[in-house]
Structure formats: structure tokens, C-alpha cells
Amino acid sequence: MESKKVILITGASRGIGRATAIKMATSGTHILINYQSNIVAAEETKCLVELEGATAELLPFNVNDAEAVDQALDLWHEQNPELFIDTLVNNAGIRNDTLMMWMSNESWESVLNTSLNGFFYCTRRLLKNMLVNKKGNIVNVVSLSGIKGQAGQVNYSAAKSGVIGATKALAQEVGKKGVRVNAVAPGFIMTDMTEDLPIKDLKKMIPLNRFGKAEEVADAISFLASSSSSYITGEVLSINGGLYT
Numbered sequence: 154m155e156s157k158k159v160i161l162i163t164g165a166s167r168g169i170g171r172a173t174a175i176k177m178a179t180s181g182t183h184i185l186i187n188y189q190s191n192i193v194a195a196e197e198t199k200c201l202v203e204l205e206g207a208t209a210e211l212l213p214f215n216v217n218d219a220e221a222v223d224q225a226l227d228l229w230h231e232q233n234p235e236l237f238i239d240t241l242v243n244n245a246g247i248r249n250d251t252l253m254m255w256m257s258n259e260s261w262e263s264v265l266n267t268s269l270n271g272f273f274y275c276t277r278r279l280l281k282n283m284l285v286n287k288k289g290n291i292v293n294v295v296s297l298s299g300i301k302g303q304a305g306q307v308n309y310s311a312a313k314s315g316v317i318g319a320t321k322a323l324a325q326e327v328g329k330k331g332v333r334v335n336a337v338a339p340g341f342i343m344t345d346m347t348e349d350l351p352i353k354d355l356k357k358m359i360p361l362n363r364f365g366k367a368e369e370v371a372d373a374i375s376f377l378a379s380s381s382s383s384y385i386t387g388e389v390l391s392i393n394g395g396l397y398t
Contacts, residue, residue, distance in 0.1 A: 157208070159238045160378070161185040163216050163275060164245030166194035168344035169294060169374075172367035173242055174198055176375045178205035185212045185229070185238065187245070216245045216271030226278045237282045240378050243272045243316070244294040246309075248346055253307040261308045268312035272319060280327070289332040290378045293320050294370070297340040297393050313338075317389055324387030333386040335377040339370050340393025360395030 160177055164170040166188040174184050175198075184202050186209055188195040195211050202209040214225040230237070246268040249260045276291060283289025298306045299313025317336060324334040341347060341355055342365045356362055373390050376382055391397070 157181055157183040157236065158240065159183045159185065159236050160240040160242065161187060161212070161238045161275070161279070162242040162244055163187040163271065164189075165242075166191050166198055168346065169339070169342065169367045169370045170242075170244040171198045171201070172371035173244065173374050174202050174209070175205055176368065176371040177240075177378070178202040178207035178209075180206050182207040183236075184209045186210070187212050187214065187216070189213065189215050189245075216243075216275055217266035219270075219274045222274040223278055226275075230282075237286055238279050239283065239286070239288060240290045240292075241275060241279050242292045242294065242374055242378070243275055245271050246294065246296075246312070248306070248309050250305045250309065252305055256308060264308040265312045265315070268309075269315045269319075272316050276323070280332070283332045284327060284330045287331040289327075291323070291332070291334045292374050292377045293317075293334070293336040294374070295320075295336045295338045295389065297338055297391065297397055300338055300389070300391070301397050320389065321387045328386055333377075333382075335382070335386060336389045337370060337373045337377065338389050338391045338393070339365060340391070340396045341365065342367055342370055342392075358396060359393070363394065365392060365394060 162170050162174050165174045165186040184207050186195055186198050199209045214221045249264050293316050295316050296313040298310040299317050302310045320334050320336045344367055370392050373392055
């Protein structure tokens with residue numbers, strides 16, 4: 154167990170998080186599957202990861218609850234003193250779209266809390282161990298909306314843009330200690346979060362004429378978390394089919 158690479162993926166029960174867990178499920182890897190409430194989906198992810206040859210365990214907590222994050226991760230470290238989490242994928246996020254003039258406080262706060270505060274609480278808790286061990290990888294899942302903005306997504310665009318800025322700043326803080334920080338910015342990807350969108354109309358806007366697959370985003374996350382990208386930090390990799398360059 155001591156030689157295992159340990160990866161924490163937030164929001165890993167479905168979509169891009171699940172695809173990333175499966176992609177990273179190689180021999181010698183232990184994957185921590187974070188989820189908030191959907192234990193059935195999380196258990197399915199765990200089974201799929203184990204079928205790929207990795208070990209896995211569920212780690213339920215709400216990423217936007219600082220106390221819950223610390224309690225869950227503190228307990229895990231107490232139970233696994235010989236290990237440390239060397240890779241963190243901050244994937245958890247929600248959408249709650251509406252025009253800003255009709256946006257409620259709750260809609261604004263819930264979206265920012267999950268993506269931006271969730272990034273902060275999870276990363277802060279794990280960063281010290283990465284710095285002590287002089288190695289670590291953090292990959293943040295942001296969005297095309299955080300790069301170009303999107304009407305009806307002022308909250309989501311603000312949250313993801315904030316994580317992009319934090320990615321670039323943190324990469325400069327910790328690079329000399331052997332910790333890399335990058336982000337992937339998906340465009341339209343076929344997941345639960347995009348099921349309510351007018352897919353047929355939106356495809357016409359995309360040069361590759363289709364929505365992306367969660368597995369294609371997972372490939373990029375896996376690359377940025379691997380030694381193959383060892384000279385890349387502070388970058389945001391767009392995965393949008395040419396929609397915005």
C-alpha cells in the first residue's frame with residue numbers, strides 16, 4: 154500500500170469526475186471518490202474503478218463546507234498515516250443558470266461556493282502535505298464559461314474565472330516546491346449537467362460539430378496529472394471542439 158499513488162477526485166460519482174476516476178485507475182493507484190449525497194452513483198464509480206485494476210474508497214463530504222472538508226480529510230490521514238494524497242482533481246461544480254437581473258442570492262452563492270470555495274477548502278487542506286513531500290499535482294476543472302463568459306451564467310462564469318485566476322497564482326507560489334497546478338476548461342460536454350441544453354442547435358456553433366465526451370476531458374486531466382506534463386504548470390487547457398480559441 155505504501156507505494157500506491159493516491160488521488161482525490163471531488164464530485165466523482167458521475168460525469169467528468171467518474172470518467173477521470175476510471176481513466177486514472179491504473180495498477181498501483183488508490184482513488185478517493187468524493188461525493189456529496191448520491192451514494193448509489195458513487196458506488197457504481199467505485200466498482201468501475203476496481204474493474205480497471207485500482208483500489209478505491211468513498212470519501213463523502215460537501216466541498217463547500219470547510220469544516221466537513223477538514224474533518225473528512227483529517228480522519229482519512231489519521232487512518233492512513235503512511236500515505237498522502239499527491240494528486241487532487243477539483244471537479245465538483247454545479248450550474249444554476251438565469252439572467253443576472255433575476256438571479257437570487259442563493260443561486261449566486263451556491264454556484265460560487267461549490268466551485269470556488271470548494272477549490273479553496275480542498276486545496277488548502279492537502280497543499281501542506283504536498284509541499285512537505287515536495288511533490289504534488291492539482292488539476293482544476295473550470296469551463297469555457299470562465300474564459301469567455303456566457304450569458305445566463307454570470308454566477309458560473311464568475312466561479313470558474315475565479316478558479317482560473319487562483320490556478321495561475323497558486324502555480325507561482327508552489328512551483329519551486331515541486332507542486333504543479335493546472336486546469337482544464339471544457340466546452341460543451343455530454344454529461345448530466347448539459348442534458349437540459351439545446352444540443353442540436355449548439356452543435357452548429359462548434360467547428361467539430363459535436364459535444365465532447367467526458368472521457369476526452371478525463372484524458373486531458375490524466376495528462377496534466379502525470380509525469381508526461383512535468384514541465385507544465387499554471388496552464389489552462391481548453392477542450393471545446395474549436396468553439397473558442
